Amino acid sequence: MAAPGPARLLRAAAASSRRWLFSSTSPAAGPRPGYGGAAAAGRTARPFSLSARAVLSSEDKITVHFINRDGDKLTAQGKPGDSLLDVVVDNNLDIDGFGACEGTLACSTCHLIFEDHIFEKLDAITDEEMDMLDLAYGLTETSRLGCQICLKKSMNDMTVRVPEAVADARQSVDMSKNS
Amino acid sequence: MAGAGGRAPLGLRRWLSSPAPAPRVCVVGSGPAGFYTAQHILKHHGGALVDIYEKLPVPFGLVRFGVAPDHPEVKNVINTFTQTARSERCAYYGNVTVGRDVTVPELQQAYHAVVLSYGAEDNRVLGIPGENLPGVYTARAFVGWYNGLPENRDLKPDLSCETALILGHGNVALDIARILLSPLQLLRKTDITDSSLAALACSKVKRVWLVGRRGPLQVAFTIKELREMINLPGARPVLDPADFTGLESAVRDAPRPRKRLTELMIKTALEKPVEMQAAAAAGAAAPREWGLKFQRSPQEVLPSADGRRARGIRMALTCLEGSGDSAKAVPTGAVEELECGLVLSSIGYRSLPLDPAVPFDSQHGVIPNSSGRVQGVPGLYCSGWVKRGPTGVIITTMNDSFDTAQSVLEDLQGGVLDTSPPREGFGLVESILRSRGVRPVSFSDWEKIDAAEVARGKAAGKPREKIVDPVEMLQIIGH
Numbered sequence: 001m002a003a004p005g006p007a008r009l010l011r012a013a014a015a016s017s018r019r020w021l022f023s024s025t026s027p028a029a030g031p032r033p034g035y036g037g038a039a040a041a042g043r044t045a046r047p048f049s050l051s052a053r054a055v056l057s058s059e060d061k062i063t064v065h066f067i068n069r070d071g072d073k074l075t076a077q078g079k080p081g082d083s084l085l086d087v088v089v090d091n092n093l094d095i096d097g098f099g100a101c102e103g104t105l106a107c108s109t110c111h112l113i114f115e116d117h118i119f120e121k122l123d124a125i126t127d128e129e130m131d132m133l134d135l136a137y138g139l140t141e142t143s144r145l146g147c148q149i150c151l152k153k154s155m156n157d158m159t160v161r162v163p164e165a166v167a168d169a170r171q172s173v174d175m176s177k178n179s
Numbered sequence: 180m181a182g183a184g185g186r187a188p189l190g191l192r193r194w195l196s197s198p199a200p201a202p203r204v205c206v207v208g209s210g211p212a213g214f215y216t217a218q219h220i221l222k223h224h225g226g227a228l229v230d231i232y233e234k235l236p237v238p239f240g241l242v243r244f245g246v247a248p249d250h251p252e253v254k255n256v257i258n259t260f261t262q263t264a265r266s267e268r269c270a271y272y273g274n275v276t277v278g279r280d281v282t283v284p285e286l287q288q289a290y291h292a293v294v295l296s297y298g299a300e301d302n303r304v305l306g307i308p309g310e311n312l313p314g315v316y317t318a319r320a321f322v323g324w325y326n327g328l329p330e331n332r333d334l335k336p337d338l339s340c341e342t343a344l345i346l347g348h349g350n351v352a353l354d355i356a357r358i359l360l361s362p363l364q365l366l367r368k369t370d371i372t373d374s375s376l377a378a379l380a381c382s383k384v385k386r387v388w389l390v391g392r393r394g395p396l397q398v399a400f401t402i403k404e405l406r407e408m409i410n411l412p413g414a415r416p417v418l419d420p421a422d423f424t425g426l427e428s429a430v431r432d433a434p435r436p437r438k439r440l441t442e443l444m445i446k447t448a449l450e451k452p453v454e455m456q457a458a459a460a461a462g463a464a465a466p467r468e469w470g471l472k473f474q475r476s477p478q479e480v481l482p483s484a485d486g487r488r489a490r491g492i493r494m495a496l497t498c499l500e501g502s503g504d505s506a507k508a509v510p511t512g513a514v515e516e517l518e519c520g521l522v523l524s525s526i527g528y529r530s531l532p533l534d535p536a537v538p539f540d541s542q543h544g545v546i547p548n549s550s551g552r553v554q555g556v557p558g559l560y561c562s563g564w565v566k567r568g569p570t571g572v573i574i575t576t577m578n579d580s581f582d583t584a585q586s587v588l589e590d591l592q593g594g595v596l597d598t599s600p601p602r603e604g605f606g607l608v609e610s611i612l613r614s615r616g617v618r619p620v621s622f623s624d625w626e627k628i629d630a631a632e633v634a635r636g637k638a639a640g641k642p643r644e645k646i647v648d649p650v651e652m653l654q655i656i657g658h
Contacts, residue, residue, distance in 0.1 A: 097215070101253060101255045101256065102252075104252030106255070107572070108574055127406065130439065134401070134435060134439060134440075135572055137578065165581060175223060175224040
């Protein structure tokens, strides 16, 4: 079962504190050691090389387009091996409620819908991921969990879609910039 | 400016220069529904101020007191909730019981909008003789006990029998079965309370039956929890293949979740003999075991000879009328008795009315509402279990809370909520609370309690040792 190791979890949690649009305070405080650390304890780390970061040049980056629930296109980049959850968190992409369990296969909030030609080449799905997808909203034939999909060069420029959260798609109201 | 005091030069300046006063919203309850509602409002309204009230000193509701201790990954949502609570436009007030310390009409005076997200604090009752015998507990009390819920800390369940029976086929029933049968070393590193761990260490329970009135196609638990139970080390699933005859074709065209869940049960039921042979061949001692029993409706908890405790249960066998989710269990007339010293009823949680000023549908145990707008009371909203009933996983509550928040945002934008008269928010509530001798707990107070719990857990290698006594919690923060 692919689960993130402590280092990645902490990074994800710390980064998630940055994406709060309504906060003007510094996100100095990271995750709560009590809970975030507990999730990481005892799990197997996925290969993750810190040294890879230093030698990355822009051509190693992989571009991903996300079609958000409101139809907006968000474009971001990540490194090979990054999960799509990493890409969302590291780039502060504004997708409501994405990655609630922080990549531990305990929810389905990072559910994404893939293009057919990409979906066909994704790594095999585990029973555990299927189990969580069963609870996802708007499940399709090409649905996967973003935390389980790691970037490959062949994915460059792919487009993934964030499914509608509720069955009756309501006109979303955003008054975050109006005051 | 309670809730924004001093921490937020930017937000404050923006608010002061704005022509309209900032909308003030309060949320009653700090579980996932409360926090997800607050999060969505704060994120999508750049000026709204949100105060969250909580009955207990400590926040997070069922994430702290409901989610099983061996599911720490689900508790990761606390990281996001903490970010919300630390926002300069959000404040947390624990130790305040709405309906007693402050009424809903008083909150409506203080805020432009009031969102009720107080969950389901009661449970459905069996309504059968013997229900109150020692040895019979509600799932809610048992879960509260092992999770350190203050009101259940003295439950001291009697675990001296070999067979436990859980009435119900939901995820809570599976959680309890798992906690009862888990190897101790798996629980030791969780945030389960020390006293529950000590009680479980002395437990004699080695067999757990989960009993439902209906059949395998009506179970309410989800596949992740079932798979976890099947894979539990040292515990053997006992499923009767006869219960699953013909179901493979029945679910062929069912929605994927039901289909996969049923297929996993069928596969496990058919695998059983092989595993038994393997265990016998290995000369293994009788392992712990658990199983699902279907189409049995509890009639009476049977007392021991001296009448002082439960010794078993009598169940009516049922047949199903109709099919799918709407199938009804009808007694066939046959009955069955089963010996068990521990009976746990896990037949559902139930919300209670909070305040006479709030409409309540006691038949369904919910506040009548439309997309979270409480019927007939403008400015009053609800989210979570009190809105839609006590079912679903975290994503269900998240979506449902975003839906309610969306209604609040629409009403703010469309002028349904008149925000031109400024409201005092916590300033007003604070004077009410002071006059009644109630001292709220702030989020930074909680962070002190949190730090104390983490420190206590550290020595034992646990993520935390929960403090189960509210008086002790308040002592830590100098109240």
